Amino acid sequence: MTTAPGPVPLGTASPEAVFDALDLAVRRRLPGRLHGDKRGLRLGPGSDPEEVVRYRPGEDDVRRIDWNVTARSGEAHVWRPVAEHELEAWVLVDDTASMAFGTVHLEKRQVADGVTAAVALLTQGPGNRLGTAHLAADGLTWAQPLPSRAAAHRALRRHRATAAVGSGGSVDVGLARAVRTFATRHPRPGVRVVVTDFVEPDGRMERPFAWETPLRRLAAVHETLVVEVVDPRELELPDVGAVTLEDPETGRRREIFTSDRRLRARYAAATAAHRAATADAVRAARAGHVLLRTDRDWVRDLARFVNGRPMRRVTA
Numbered sequence: 483m484t485t486a487p488g489p490v491p492l493g494t495a496s497p498e499a500v501f502d503a504l505d506l507a508v509r510r511r512l513p514g515r516l517h518g519d520k521r522g523l524r525l526g527p528g529s530d531p532e533e534v535v536r537y538r539p540g541e542d543d544v545r546r547i548d549w550n551v552t553a554r555s556g557e558a559h560v561w562r563p564v565a566e567h568e569l570e571a572w573v574l575v576d577d578t579a580s581m582a583f584g585t586v587h588l589e590k591r592q593v594a595d596g597v598t599a600a601v602a603l604l605t606q607g608p609g610n611r612l613g614t615a616h617l618a619a620d621g622l623t624w625a626q627p628l629p630s631r632a633a634a635h636r637a638l639r640r641h642r643a644t645a646a647v648g649s650g651g652s653v654d655v656g657l658a659r660a661v662r663t664f665a666t667r668h669p670r671p672g673v674r675v676v677v678t679d680f681v682e683p684d685g686r687m688e689r690p691f692a693w694e695t696p697l698r699r700l701a702a703v704h705e706t707l708v709v710e711v712v713d714p715r716e717l718e719l720p721d722v723g724a725v726t727l728e729d730p731e732t733g734r735r736r737e738i739f740t741s742d743r744r745l746r747a748r749y750a751a752a753t754a755a756h757r758a759a760t761a762d763a764v765r766a767a768r769a770g771h772v773l774l775r776t777d778r779d780w781v782r783d784l785a786r787f788v789n790g791r792p793m794r795r796v797t798a
Contacts, residue, residue, distance in 0.1 A: 501634060501635055504599055504634070505603060507785075534551050534561045534562075535559060535561075536557060536559055537552075537559060537560045542560045544560075546560040546561050547560050568608070568609030569605055569607065569610045569611075569673065570612075570613070570668070570670060570672045571601065571610070571611070571612045571613075571672055571673035572613045572614070572615065572627075572664070572673070572674055573598045573601055573612065573613075573674075573675045573677060574614075574617065574661065574664045574677065574678075575594050575595070575614060575678075576594065576660075576676075576678035576679060577591065577594075577618045578617060578619060579619065580679055581594060581679055583713055583716075584776045585713055585714065585715045586776050587777060590711040590713060593711045593774055593776055593780050594709075595637050595638060596637075596638070596781075597675070597774070597784065598614060598633075598637035598675075599633075599635075599638050600781065600784060601675050602630045602631070602633040602634035602637065603634050604788070606631065607630070610629070611628060611629055611630070612627055612628065613626055613628070614636075615660070615664055617657065617660045622660055622663060656693075657682060658691075658692035658693040658695075658696050661696040662696040664676070665696060665700040665703070665704075669703070671704055671705075672704055673707075674700055674704040674706045674707075675709060676706070677709045678708070678710065679710065679711050679716075680710060688759060689759050690763075691759075693763075694763045697763075697764065697769055698766070698768070701767050706767075706768075706770065707771075707772070708769050708770065708771045708772075709772055709774060709784075710771065710772070711776070712775055714777050716753065717754075718746065718749070718753075719745070721740055721741050722741075723741050724738070724740070725737070757773070772784060
């Protein structure tokens with residue numbers, strides 16, 4: 483049973499109205515997560531204590547003497563603070579043909595744009611910026627980092643301006659190569675989000691996936707979240723008789739008879755196995771993983787995940 487869509491009308495309203503609705507939804511459902519969640523580990527000017535060391539005359543600030551440690555040890559000790567740094571976040575959005583699909587309220591691409599805007603709002607803070615990379619059939623397109631709210635506006639305007647990608651054609655950059663480039667182009671540690679449906683041109687549904695190793699390397703350096711977007715018709719086949727299915731990534735077509743109950747059962751089992759294998763691979767890479775659906779309130783599901791997940795420190 484599906485739930486009603488949320489308050490963010492991605493498919494109909496103006497970008498300005500969508501932004502206002504999304505901003506309100508994020509603030510209501512993620513209170514306290516918009517600011518102050520990131521701390522650097524490099525020592526320097528800051529406000530939070532990181533370590534206590536012996537006082538060095540002429541080098542250390544006497545105002546930072548830790549009197550408790552000094553009294554216990556009999557020697558003057560000072561604490562050194564954690565350095566505060568601006569956070570640079572990047573979102574990799576799968577913009578290949580399979581994302582231009584939706585059978586209920588939204589297309590997967592629209593959810594991806596909304597997620598990008600939500601991430602921008604979640605990482606909002608003084609000096610923080612968010613950049614994006616979009617994966618299409620002809621490669622990666624990069625958009626420079628912008629302040630969080632400007633980046634959110636950009637993402638929500640994009641789904642109006644972007645034309646649907648046609649099926650077929652050469653696909654030179656797969657998800658694995660895109661994640662590899664995504665990890666190396668901006669090496670400074672920060673937040674990295676990958677938004678995809680995990681539909682690949684080769685149709686591979688079993689491990690090992692080509693993107694596993696690049697994702698593991700990405701998550702080893704950055705706070706990494708994988709957002710998987712699916713449509714209900716990708717999970718189960720409806721009983722509608724004979725239909726012609728087309729692979730949006732390659733243009734290949736195949737006729738099937740959906741009234742065959744055994745066929746529908748095999749299809750559902752195969753897709754469930756693929757979802758489970760994907761979740762295991764993301765978890766093994768030590769990245770966060772949340773599944774969003776086009777027929778659900780994706781803001782609520784994202785908020786539920788973020789609220790239940792401990793934040794990891796991001797080194798700067």
